[in-house]
Amino acid sequence: MELVREHKPDLAIIDLRLGRKAGLDNSGLDLVKQIKKEAPAVKIALCSGYLSVTTTEAGVRAGADIVVFKPITFDEIRRRIAGEPEAIPPPEEVPTLARAEWEHISRVLADCNGNVSMAARRLGIYRSSLQRRLRKYAPQK
Secondary structure, three states, X not given: OHHHHHHOOOEEEEXXXXXXXXXOOOOHHHHHHXXXXXXXXXXXXXXXXXXXXXXXXXXXXXXXXXXXXXXXXXXXXXXXXXXOOOOOOOHHHOOOHHXXXXXXXXXXXXXXXXOHHHHHHHHOOOHHHHXXXXXXXXXXX
16 A cells, blocks of 8 residues: 555556465455555556456455456556457467466465475375475476
């Protein structure tokens, strides 16, 4: 909120899961509500790797102009805010199944603060299987 008050941006890109350090109890929805209350002209893009219909609806009700699934580029956010048609990525930009799996494992592991046992439980696999996958290098695309 300090940044919004000080710099008066045109666009705020907010993650759904901010973390406890932000003082908002892990929810970007609270920040969206605050920004819309104090600076209603600011366009807000709410981003998350864990969207559902319920969280998307909550984001829109909180005041987000768009709710998008990560990963997303800044250009794509800009296009959606401007109401331009969605750009279809060329086939070479679509990640492989191996890359998508690696990114999902990385996200879950980050959410577990690097705790391999907890991440394995959340992924529904054995700890040794997760460790074996983590020893491999990330797929290129």
